[in-house]
Amino acid sequence: MSLVIVLNELCAGLMLNELWIKRRKLKEWIKSKNFGWFEGHAPGYPSTNNALEGTNQSIKKVHTFRDRIPFSHFLERAKIILNRWSTDQVTIKKWEDEPMIKDAYWFDALAYAQKKPFLKYDKTCDIYLLTLDKMVDLEQYLDNLECDGDCIDECEFVSNLDLNTFFRYNDSVRLVKLDEQNWKFSSCSCRDYLKDYMCQHIIVVLLSKKSIQVPEKYLDSVIGCKPRPGRNKKAMPWNVRQ
Ligand SMILES: [Zn+2]
Incomplete structure (x- = not known):
């Protein structure tokens, strides 16, 4: 077999492999009945089960001592656990009334604004593109949003992108929708928003519209004369004198 044929075979193999990965990801992430493995699939619900594991740990610590016990003892122990831990699960308890604005979002927003981003308002969708x-x-970005997923296999624009390029393109623009009543309930298309219900992009849009002002305690970071408070210094190896 000549070198050219081997190279052609290799290229074809790589292309097929890439196509297979693309289709596999498409099938698992978008068209599968188990789709939804992304932050923000269920807004308002926890994205980890850490709270549940915390309860499990307390039960183990207080009631089990991590020992095997006879079944009759276990039933008695289970009754005690139920009695102590089975509480009202019906009443909805609110954790917060509105999203918390972390310091990091202000600092990131100020740094973002200094890069002079481009902002466009789309009246039809009532959103800001940042x-x-x-x-x-x-x-074109807005046009692509019209895609409903059924046509993704035939889509001329998307079919020319590999998955990483597609994500980069997707992440290159943020869509911010402002809440006129309370700006803290504004939304964005980025991951931070899906996790914390707040992000730097919302703050950048509001600052550019002069709807909010930078709180005084963050103004130093605009001037850049002081280091950011609250950020830990990079840890040095144990044997390095600091
Ligand atoms: Zn955002």
């Missing part, structure tokens, strides 16, 4: 990439075509 990007640092001046080359991206925002009209």
